[in-house]
Amino acid sequence: MxxxxxxxxxxxxxxxxxxxxxxxxxxxxxxxxxxxxxxxxxxxxxxxxxxxxxxxxxxxxxxxxxxxxxxxxxxxxxxxxxxxxxxxxxxxxxxxxxxxxxxxxxxxxxxxxxxxxxxxxxxxxxxxxxxGEAPSNVPPVQPSLPVTPTQAPARLPPPPGGKRDIIIAIDAGHGGEDPGAIGPDKKLYEKHVTLAIARELQRQLSQEKGFRGELVRTGDYFIPLRRRTEIARKKGADLFVSIHADAAPRSSAFGGSVYALSDRGATSETARWLADSENRSDLIGGVGSVSLDDKDRMLAGVLLDLSMTASLSSSLNVGQKVLSNMGRVTPLHKKRVEQAGFMVLKSPDIPSILVETGFISNPGEARKLSTAAHQQALANSIRTGIRQFFHENPPAGTYIAWLRDSGKIIAQGPREHVVAAGDSLALVAQRYQVSLVALRSANNLRGDTIKVGQVLQIPQTTVAVQP
Ligand SMILES: [Zn+2]
The missing domain is CATH 2.60.40.3500 (Immunoglobulin-like)
Structure with a gap:
């Protein structure tokens, strides 16, 4: 008292x-x-x-x-x-x-x-x-529904025998006001790492006939999450790849992961935590009401069901291919594609994945993620996964579909190679058109030393025989 x-x-x-x-x-x-x-x-x-x-x-x-x-x-x-x-x-x-x-x-x-x-x-x-004057593209103030197939710009039927490029929308996570995760030394920002990897992926894709990479974000500025998929749709994307780097309360957490959209919610606690913090960053865009309210959610659910299944299984398929290629250049946090309700992936008519390239909160991985060499290796692994997916599932009217239909893409299953005198690991890799990293990884090799008579596992590949 x-x-x-x-x-x-x-x-x-x-x-x-x-x-x-x-x-x-x-x-x-x-x-x-x-x-x-x-x-x-x-x-x-x-x-x-x-x-x-x-x-x-x-x-x-x-x-x-x-x-x-x-x-x-x-x-x-x-x-x-x-x-x-x-x-x-x-x-x-x-x-x-x-x-x-x-x-x-x-x-x-x-x-x-x-x-x-x-x-x-x-x-x-x-x-x-x-x-300019009151543009129509001022960020939506009302919560807009995910764009449904009827709202999406109608894609013209492909001309017979068309050979258009497959378009990959590359979305560098965060940007501008939203730095994303910050490294342990407070100097490395996720938004810079993601842009560097996105640019490298675009560069690599531009060298691959039949593919074109389009950057969703081209500099250090913020784009609200829903606007990102709009940009991808406007560019006519066949695949949406969002690039991120993880952060975790535990600085020891490490490894890459790949996420695909889930309409049922996250498959693990981590996925849920991540989806929450990635989605929360949209609030920085000033659109406070980013999440669909319950009424919208029901309507959206019905509309999404129409197109979700195909897109989701494609997303899981391409996600798995990217993940296994990434596993050759970086440790994996999870061996299978995680599913989470990322806002940025709510693009039902375009297969979409979110790639977490590593933990920026882990001092060792932060150091790696900041190097050009590792950024290139990551971009290369993502590109390889994308290429494998589209060699197997080329959209109609594309150059890659034409290659496949004219028998110019040959899938080669896993094989074995018996090392002969004069073989080197590099020569074997070249002969089967697999990367050295892939070959080392498939055989659990640390170095490049091989012995005559040794049996090497050759991972599955698809090879485009250029006309
Ligand atoms: Zn992020």
Whole structure:
């Protein structure tokens, strides 16, 4: 009973402290990202603020009024190159009434929102400037359903004997405001690793006749999850591959994994935890209502059933092929494809997989993931898995379908090779058109030493005989 009075006093103190904090929120920094069609400004704040944003014409300007705030940094340090912003000015109109003015070189459509603190950042004010006038591609504010086959742009029937490329949409996870997982030294960001691997995969695919890689994200900016599959669909993707690097509370966790969409939920606790944190990153895009509400979920379920089965089994099939190839260049966290309800994979008409290339939270794997050599090896293993899948299941009207139909793709089952005098491991690999890594792995070899008479297992391959 004696502490009743002190508690009340403490309560009063807290109230007055909170009051003074509200009166003077500091703007401590501002970050800027340029995407192909928009510019994002993120103001880092010491607390919550109220704000308003409006446009002025002739000359074009954006005015950002923030009440209860004061600027504690210089705006001049912002790198505005390649953006429609010419300059940024700020003035304190009254104590705690801050006005910032963006002078523009072109008309933009602004959209703004505030964000609560998360693991990486404190309170933030986000101002998105979409190029041009009220574009139709402003992120949806209402929760939109996964696009159904009828909503998807109708793909023209392939011309007979057509030889189009198979298009792989390569989605580098995270970006811009959303760094993804962060390495143990706080320097390695998942968003950079994923973009590097995505670019390498695109480069490798461009060298493979019959395939074309299309990057969903081309730089360091944020794309809401649902927009990513929209971009893939617009590019006419035959496969959607989202690239990520894991993080786990245990820094010892390691290994790569591959996920495919599940309409029944995650197959393991880890998958669920991951799906949660990957999906949560969409909130950074400011679309608060990302998850389907129950009504939408029911309707979506019915619509999805129509096309999900084929797409899901394709996803599992290509996922397994990517996973077994990845197993040759990196340890695997799980030996089979995991299924999880990743928002980014909800693209029922396109087979989709999410590749976790390793644990960025593991110091050893973080070091590997940051090297070009390992990024290349990972990209190569993903490409090999994709190629194997499409050699077996080429979409009609593609060059690869034409190759298969004219008997130019030959599947070669697992075989054995008896080492003869003069053989080297490299020669054997070349002869059967398998990679050295694959050959070593199939035979549990550590080095390249082989003996005459030794029986080598040759893994299954498909070979395209170029005309
Ligand atoms: Zn991720």
């Amino acid at each position: 004696r502490w009743r009075v002190p508690l009340a006093v403490l309560g009063l103190c807290l109230l007055s402290v909170a009051g003074s904090v509200l009166a003077a929120t500091d703007i401590r920094g501002v970050r800027l990202w340029r995407a192909p069609d928009n510019t994002r400004l993120v103001f880092d704040l010491s607390g919550p603020v109220k704000h308003s944003v409006f446009t002025l014409a002739a000359p074009e300007r954006i005015v950002i009024d923030v009440s209860g705030a004061q600027l504690q940094m210089a705006l001049e340090q912002l790198n505005l190159s390649n953006t429609p912003i010419r300059s940024v000015r700020a003035a304190q109109r009254a104590p705690g009434e801050l006005r910032m003015v963006l002078d523009l070189s072109a008309r933009v459509t602004p959209k703004s929102f505030t964000l609560e603190p998360n693991q990486q950042y404190g309170h933030r004010l986000v101002v998105d400037l979409f190029d």
